[in-house]
Amino acid sequence: TDSHRPFRVMAKGGSVEALGTQFVVNVSGDEVTTSVQESAVSVTAPSGQDVRLMLGQMVSYSGVEMGRVEIADGEVETAWRRGQLIFSDKPLKSVVADVNRYRHGRLQIVGSGLENLRVSGVFDIKNPDGILEAIIRTLPVRAVEVTPLLVVLIPQDIFRKTS
Incomplete structure (x- = not known):
């Protein structure tokens, strides 16, 4: 240079x-x-x-x-060059920010405590919805499709009745 x-x-x-x-x-x-x-x-x-x-x-x-x-x-740092996202004990907030770079539309976290849930795994950049599905299967969150371009992650137990 x-x-x-x-x-x-x-x-x-x-x-x-x-x-x-x-x-x-x-x-x-x-x-x-x-x-x-x-x-x-x-x-x-x-x-x-x-x-x-x-x-x-x-x-x-x-x-x-x-x-x-x-x-x-x-x-991990160069996984995107190979079409992968690799997370090792990464906060959900950071994972969502990374996924939003590759997903049509937006993921957003709503609810206290969710941002710091930890995510680990190797994912295909070309399948960002697969990452979303893995998050829903493994963490205490639900996905609510507000519009085709906005999916909100909320606590899994938000709709539970209290007695």
């Missing part, structure tokens, strides 16, 4: 600057995650806090908060 014109990716008020590298920037809802496949990058959160990532590392920021530098799982 030209040192006088570095390559930068601007995302949600922060930035990622390439330092002769290969990297992935994933914007999922309010969270921006950067992982490095080769060399290094500099990541700056909207607060101005910055961190340098090396090969095999990743970091996320949300709002102004910079997260901890962690070990990246390259297979």
Whole structure:
């Protein structure tokens, strides 16, 4: 790259600057995650806090908060290139944000406590409704189709009678 014109990716008020590298920037809802496949990058959160990532590392920021530098799982971070979404103990809120990138229409979570339910699995990007079906089968949620373009996830027991 030209040192006088570095390559930068601007995302949600922060930035990622390439330092002769290969990297992935994933914007999922309010969270921006950067992982490095080769060399290094500099990541700056909207607060101005910055961190340098090396090969095999990743970091996320949300709002102004910079997260901890962690070990990246390259297979997970680049799964979309192979037509997959891979989640390992990921909050439902983040999973829904990822699924919304590939689904015609929108999924939305309504109800306290649902956003932090955990999801794990390997899914086909070309079948986002299959991801929705797996969520409904494995988590205490129900899907309500408000319109063909809006499906709302609600607590499974929301319609139970109280005695």
